[in-house]
Amino acid sequence: MLLTKFTHACVRLEQDGRLLVLDPGIFSETATALDGANAILITHEHADHIDAPPVLSALAANPALTVHAPAGVAASLRDAAPEQAGQVLDAAPGDRFTAAGFAVQCFGGQHALIHPTMPIVANLGYLIDDDVYHPGDSLIVPDGVSVGTLLVPVHAPWSKVSEVVDFVVSVRAPRAFQIHDALLNERGLGFTESHIARIGEAHGVKFRHLNPGESVDI
Template sequence: MQITHFGHSCVLIETSGQRVLVDPGDFSTSWHDVIDLDAVLVTHQHADHADPVWLPKLLDANPDAVVAVEQTVPEIVELPTRTLRLGPDERIDLGGLHVETIGGQHAVIHRDYPRIGNVGFVFRAEGEASVLHPGDSLDATAEGIDIALIPAFGPWAATKETIEFARATAAPQGFLIHDGLLNERGWNLVAKHVQALSDTKLIDVRDTRPWQV
């Protein structure tokens, strides 16, 4: 397995002969020219996870890729007719890679904002590490996760919740995502607390070089 963090919440997972891009949003640009994708997945409709300008261009450049998104994303972003709309507790099979959806709702930003949909993705393939990408939710996890992608910071999160998510996931390894609003000191502070108060070993993958698992 190989994982590349393209910034913020955008991640390329390469495993079991599949290349899957998750959450290509407008907080990062290094994913714009990615080709030869087998699937593009989106956890929810916010632009930092589904760039309304560049995501359609990416899909035009990857016409054979499976497109599967949380069910309200097509209301915000212009997507091709082949797009699959996902709710929680569904499964997509991409060759030997199986993707399950969990959760269903975005974390609370403020009680005066209505909550929107959010599905986390669990990736499993025989003989490979399992991976959890939660999108913008800290209240849903899955059993037997080997690699957790842990949201570091957002207007809907506190560090204590990030730590509890890492503890609940109980993955031996992981790395921080949703870090586009953090400077170097902020990133190091969150990483320090997660390392100190959970059993997950954090890998620094911010340089967009592929991480071999």
């Protein structure tokens, strides 16, 4: 499986000519990420995880393309493009389905708390092919499974470094790569990633930084 990192929280998975895209948001190279996509997974409704106009354009251009998202996000997409409503499917915690030929399991259910005055929205973590886990905007540890490749939200308004490190240690995947990094400058990112790499290594996790557009075989 080939994993390609795009800016912020967007990644693309390719295998045997099948292409799955996760969280193509406004900070990402959305049009490039979606080029040739067979399916899209959206973790939650925030714009840095879904850039709706290019997603809707991709649906219109490819009737075989499907989007899987929490019910509220899916409903918004169907309202915006009734002609493509059949291509947009609800996803919920505990669901299992196939997207672009990849096996998908859904975990979590809620976005991490940003502040008590701000509403908590639905958020799903996705485990793909019993290997790659994208938690969206949460630090939910998937239960009952072993994760091979962890995508780590290294910085957010809702997290702190100790929580991110504890998440990495708890999941204990042998491989880990950063996501949700667009709000950090180079110094801040290096500081945070050094803690993740050092403490993660002590628990058997090999953390590696991926630049936007960089791909790795997993």
